[in-house]
Amino acid sequence: MSEHPIDRQEYNITAYTENQIGLLNRIAIIFSRRKINIESLNTSPSEIEGIHRFNIVIHETEDVVRKIAKQIEKQVEVLKVYYNTNQEVIWQEMALYKVPTDVIAEKASVERLLREFGARAVVIRKDYTVFETTGHREETDRLITVLQPYGLIEFVRSARIAIIKHSDGFNRKLREFERTEPGSEVVENEFLNNRDGVFSM
Amino acid sequence: MLIQEKPIQLLPETARQTMSGAEMTLRALVAEGVDTIFGYPGGAIIPIYDALYDFKQELNHVLVRHEQGGIHAAQGYARASGKVGVVFATSGPGATNLVTGLADALIDSTPLVCITGQVFAHLLGTDAFQETDIINITTPVTKWNFQVTEASQLPEALAKAFHIARSGRPGPVLIDITKNAQLQQFDFPEYQICHHIRSYRPAPIVRPEYIRQAAELINQAKRPFVLWGQGVTLGRAEAEFRAFIEKSGIPAAWTILGAGALPTSHPLNVGMLGMHGNYGPNVLTNECDVLIAIGMRFDDRVTGRLDKYARQAQVIHLDIDPTEIDKNVAATVPVWGDCKETLPLLTALVEARTHPEWRQRFEQFQAEEVAAVIQDELFPTSDELTMGEVIQQLNELTQGEAIVVTDVGQHQMVACRYARFNHARSNITSGGLGTMGFALPAAIGAKFGRPDRPVVAIIGDGGIQMTIQELGTIMQTGVDVKIIILNNQFLGMVRQWQELFHERRYSFVDIASPDFVTVASGYSIAGKRVSERQELQSSLREMLAHPGSFLLEVMVTKENNIFPMVPQGCSVSEIRLR
Numbered sequence: 001m002s003e004h005p006i007d008r009q010e011y012n013i014t015a016y017t018e019n020q021i022g023l024l025n026r027i028a029i030i031f032s033r034r035k036i037n038i039e040s041l042n043t044s045p046s047e048i049e050g051i052h053r054f055n056i057v058i059h060e061t062e063d064v065v066r067k068i069a070k071q072i073e074k075q076v077e078v079l080k081v082y083y084n085t086n087q088e089v090i091w092q093e094m095a096l097y098k099v100p101t102d103v104i105a106e107k108a109s110v111e112r113l114l115r116e117f118g119a120r121a122v123v124i125r126k127d128y129t130v131f132e133t134t135g136h137r138e139e140t141d142r143l144i145t146v147l148q149p150y151g152l153i154e155f156v157r158s159a160r161i162a163i164i165k166h167s168d169g170f171n172r173k174l175r176e177f178e179r180t181e182p183g184s185e186v187v188e189n190e191f192l193n194n195r196d197g198v199f200s201m
Numbered sequence: 202m203l204i205q206e207k208p209i210q211l212l213p214e215t216a217r218q219t220m221s222g223a224e225m226t227l228r229a230l231v232a233e234g235v236d237t238i239f240g241y242p243g244g245a246i247i248p249i250y251d252a253l254y255d256f257k258q259e260l261n262h263v264l265v266r267h268e269q270g271g272i273h274a275a276q277g278y279a280r281a282s283g284k285v286g287v288v289f290a291t292s293g294p295g296a297t298n299l300v301t302g303l304a305d306a307l308i309d310s311t312p313l314v315c316i317t318g319q320v321f322a323h324l325l326g327t328d329a330f331q332e333t334d335i336i337n338i339t340t341p342v343t344k345w346n347f348q349v350t351e352a353s354q355l356p357e358a359l360a361k362a363f364h365i366a367r368s369g370r371p372g373p374v375l376i377d378i379t380k381n382a383q384l385q386q387f388d389f390p391e392y393q394i395c396h397h398i399r400s401y402r403p404a405p406i407v408r409p410e411y412i413r414q415a416a417e418l419i420n421q422a423k424r425p426f427v428l429w430g431q432g433v434t435l436g437r438a439e440a441e442f443r444a445f446i447e448k449s450g451i452p453a454a455w456t457i458l459g460a461g462a463l464p465t466s467h468p469l470n471v472g473m474l475g476m477h478g479n480y481g482p483n484v485l486t487n488e489c490d491v492l493i494a495i496g497m498r499f500d501d502r503v504t505g506r507l508d509k510y511a512r513q514a515q516v517i518h519l520d521i522d523p524t525e526i527d528k529n530v531a532a533t534v535p536v537w538g539d540c541k542e543t544l545p546l547l548t549a550l551v552e553a554r555t556h557p558e559w560r561q562r563f564e565q566f567q568a569e570e571v572a573a574v575i576q577d578e579l580f581p582t583s584d585e586l587t588m589g590e591v592i593q594q595l596n597e598l599t600q601g602e603a604i605v606v607t608d609v610g611q612h613q614m615v616a617c618r619y620a621r622f623n624h625a626r627s628n629i630t631s632g633g634l635g636t637m638g639f640a641l642p643a644a645i646g647a648k649f650g651r652p653d654r655p656v657v658a659i660i661g662d663g664g665i666q667m668t669i670q671e672l673g674t675i676m677q678t679g680v681d682v683k684i685i686i687l688n689n690q691f692l693g694m695v696r697q698w699q700e701l702f703h704e705r706r707y708s709f710v711d712i713a714s715p716d717f718v719t720v721a722s723g724y725s726i727a728g729k730r731v732s733e734r735q736e737l738q739s740s741l742r743e744m745l746a747h748p749g750s751f752l753l754e755v756m757v758t759k760e761n762n763i764f765p766m767v768p769q770g771c772s773v774s775e776i777r778l779r
Contacts, residue, residue: 018400022336022346029341070524076345076365079400 010039011065012084012091012162015054016046018077027054027078030071036060040093042159051079057160084164091162095140096122097131097147098154104129107150117143128153222352223252223383225392226316229359231259232392235287237278237649238262239271243291244331246318248383250289263649263678266670268295270642272302273668276311277646280629281604281654283437285366286646288315293331296338296377301636303342303373308633309458310435312371314362322350322379335377344372352385360395369403370522371435404521405537412543414534415517416550418491424559425451426482426489428474428503431458431632432496432520432540434625439463441544442495448548450555452563454482456497457613458632461622465601471563475503476767477614480776481566483767486511487774488562493517496540499529500633509772519543573778574764579619585758586734588615588687594738595657595685596621598745603655604629604647608640608664611693614763616659626651638667644682645674655683655745662688662714672724675750683744684752686717689759697762721752732756 017023024043031038040057058065065083073081101124104110110129113119119133133143144155220228226249230238238260242250253262265271268290275286286306290296296317306313320329336348345365349358355378362374419425433442439462446453446463452471453463463470472479474486483505486492492514497503504510507529518525518532519540526535536543578589592615595603601621607613607630622628629647631639644658665686675682692710699707721728727747731740737755744751767776 021348022340025337026340033341067524067528074522074524076398076401 007061008059010057010059010086011062012086012089012160012164013054013056013058013065013069013072014082014084014162014164015056015072016079016081017052017054017075018079019045019050019052020077023075023077026075027056027072030068031056031058034064034068036064036068040160042161044161055160055162082164084162088166089162089164091136091160092134093137093140093160094132094134094158095143096154096156097133097143097152098128099131099147100151100153101126101129103150113143113146117146119143218389219386220389221248221252221383222349222355222378222385222387223248224255225352225355225387225389226359226378226383227252227256227260228389229356229392230287231256232394233359233363234284236261238287238289239265239274239278239646240289241265241268241271241291241295242289243293243295243318245292245320245380246289246295246316246378246383248380249316249318249378261649262289263645263674265642266673267668268298269301269638270645270668270671270674272299272306272313272315273636273639273642274646274649274671274674275313275315276302276306276309276639277606277629277643277648278650279306279311279313279646280309280643280650281626281647281656282650283626284650285312285314285363288313289317290315291318291331292320292335292377293333295331296335297333299375300339300342301634303339303375305631305634305636305639306373307342307344309631310371310431311373312366313373314359314366315373315375317375317377318383319348319377319379321381323381325350325379335375339375342373343375346375346377348377348379349382350379352382352387355382356389356392357395360393361398364395364398365401369401370432404539404542405523407538407542407546408536409546411534411536412546412550415493415519415536416547418515418517418534419449419451419493419547420550420552422489422491424485424489425449425491425493425556426485426514427451427453427493427495428456428486428497429453429459429462429495430456430497431462433459433462434496436496436521436539436541438496438539438541438544439625441541441548443467445544445548445551448553449551450553450560451493452556452560454479456500456503456632457617457628457630459497460617460620460628461625464623465621466623469560471560472567473618475500476505476769477618477763477765478503478767479567479618480570480765480778481563483765483773483776484566485562487513487772489514491515491517493519494530494532495519495544496521498522498525501529504529505767505769505771505773505775509774519547570765570778575619578615583758586732586737586755587761588612588689588757589619590734591685591687591737591741591755591757592616592619592659594741598738598741599655599657601627603627603657604644604651606630606640606644606647606656606658608658608660609635609637609694610661610664611689611697611761611763612659612661612687614694615687637661637664640664641668641682641684642671642674644684645671645678645680648680648682656681657683657685659685659687661693662686662690662717663692663712665717666712666714669720672721672726672752675726676724679749681748682750683747684721684750685744686752686754687757688714688717688754689757689761690714691759693761694763696760700760700762701766701768717752717754726750726752728752728754730754730756 046053279286601623718728
């Protein structure tokens with residue numbers, strides 16, 4: 001039953017849901033009742049109007065993640081859940097850095113920073129400059145280290161967003177949901193076809 | 202807007218009416234086939250109770266003495282009748298008193314719709330009088346919940362509530378209605394029953410390849426063994442289940458919620474599973490070659506230690522709820538679907554067999570258990586009465602026709618082990634949650650749900666004191682419930698554990714009781730106490746023959762233990778007979 005901690009890794013859980021007050025809590029408690037920390041959580045409207053997409057990152061074993069994915073999908077307002085390892089997704093986080101403009105202009109080569117870290121100056125004011133960069137955690141972390149000596153004033157990072165590499169067709173399925181509503185035929189059941197690949201297209 | 206907005210079909214003027222949210226709520230209940238409501242009024246639900254004044258013909262409201270009693274009564278009603286149980290409670294403490302019943306109903310898959318009043322919408326979040334965030338409090342213990350703040354949201358919310366509560370794997374739903382929404386007058390089109398919610402899949406589609414694989418495994422099996430649970434009854438598939446068992450000739454054992462789906466007397470019914478289940482079914486779980494689980498969820502009280510549970514067996518798991526597949530025990534073949542649908546498909550493909558030698562193994566273990574445990578429990582030679590002989594005597598008088606409602610503890614295990622059932626929906630007990638105080642109100646509800654059947658509540662001296670106020674409900678409604686208190690003057694199950702595993706350090710299990718017969722008589726309920734063997738049968742007879750409710754207190758041995766027992770952390774095959 002209990003897998004070795006070494007089997008734990010980051011998993012990206014993607015859930016498509018109705019836009020319903022209280023659903024965030026209903027999903028969050030599925031993790032908290034097992035005392036699992038959510039490393040990152042993003043929720044936003046999906047490409048289909050009225051359907052929301054959750055991206056949740058946790059550090060767990062596959063056995064636990066599979067059970068959690070099923071328990072999320074069981075919720076009445078959840079349409080579909082997938083889980084993927086980091087290798088199976090393309091993911092990004094966005095970070096903003098606020099630094100004093102005079103220091104950065106005098107002591108660091110702004111141009112070098114921008115080029116090396118793929119950063120972009122969002123706002124340049126007399127008193128401060130805000131840089132923006134996107135990337136994996138290590139990349140955005142590296143820029144913090146670099147900027148720290150130059151008087152980093154504030155830093156913020158977004159939750160992770162992830163696109164599943166092999167997700168051809170879910171957009172089409174979502175559109176089918178839309179078109180057949182409020183039809184009574186339940187066609188969306190493909191995860192049961194492929195038991196081992198449950199939730200991972 | 203929370204609920205999916207759909208264009209409302211405008212009906213001709215004559216079909217549309219203006220009414221209050223409260224009145225519409227009651228009309229919805231009538232349209233959903235509700236006949237009985239268990240409830241307790243209070244400030245935030247007064248408008249609904251005001252409307253109820255005009256619905257006395259259509260809706261029978263049972264005034265309980267505590268909201269927990271109300272929800273357990275609704276559970277008993279739902280479990281006995283197969284219909285959705287309905288509860289009314291006010292905001293704040295009225296609503297929070299439902300929480301235990303919701304948790305119980307969720308884990309035991311009981312269909313309920315609970316309607317709670319809530320403070321005016323403009324007061325939400327202000328710590329208003331009797332305001333509590335009941336939606337967030339009940340989220341972990343409901344299948345679905347929803348707060349209505351506008352009367353116009355009510356028709357769809359209620360329609361969804363009933364659909365969700367009774368479809369798929371049933372469960373409790375809570376609808377919280379702010380007072381302004383109850384009072385608000387609105388233009389109400391005709392009520393539409395909900396049949397479909399796009400994000401909700403009540404039952405997975407049956408996969409023929411899994412049926413074929415399951416049938417192949419069963420046909421090759423030398424020692425197949427069926428475990429069944431409440432899913433058979435929830436799926437109304439008792440006949441389909443029986444046909445499958447009789448054709449395949451496979452011995453079958455039950456979880457306590459599954460009891461009765463196959464009559465106790467059926468030759469292929471080999472008994473009860475689990476911690477205090479029968480000897481053979483537990484031991485032979487670890488000897489069978491194919492384990493067929495039908496509508497059950499491998500609860501830890503059934504499986505004991507998981508890493509030593511049926512490791513030798515190929516497992517076929519039939520369940521309507523995909524989250525149960527592979528949750529505790531990995532399935533070799535998962536048969537997703539409603540067993541009403543899957544069982545006949547499976548029956549068609551399995552060969553007719555009888556498995557005489559394999560069945561004999563169960564009989565041998567049964568004989569051993571009778572000699573070591575059952576004989577002394579049902580036909581004791583000691584002076585003091587045992588719980589088992591009370592059940593045995595009751596069996597002889599009711600002949601398995603009664604609905605038996607039990608509480609939680611030793612008496613529950615004895616009743617489940619020894620009570621005989623001819624029909625499904627006859628054993629009503631708090632299985633998953635183990636809620637003491639369940640039986641008395643649940644028995645009241647069961648009688649309202651099935652007035653044609655005798656209802657006998659069997660309760661310990663501890664459990665009865667948790668919801669004893671519901672004697673008031675019996676008094677006021679005149680409902681006919683027979684109550685047997687098996688009084689061992691202890692919180693017996695905890696005492697048993699303290700004796701076996703904590704060196705007899707009896708820590709706070711010595712519970713004093715009032716004179717139950719006097720308490721009953723204070724509620725105008727007839728009663729009697731019995732402690733002598735020669736009076737037992739005549740007292741039971743008197744109780745059953747009595748017109749109306751009757752409380753029979755039976756004084757039983759103080760320090761009796763329930764055996765067999767699978768000690769916690771042990772494998773099912775390590776079950777102890779003493």
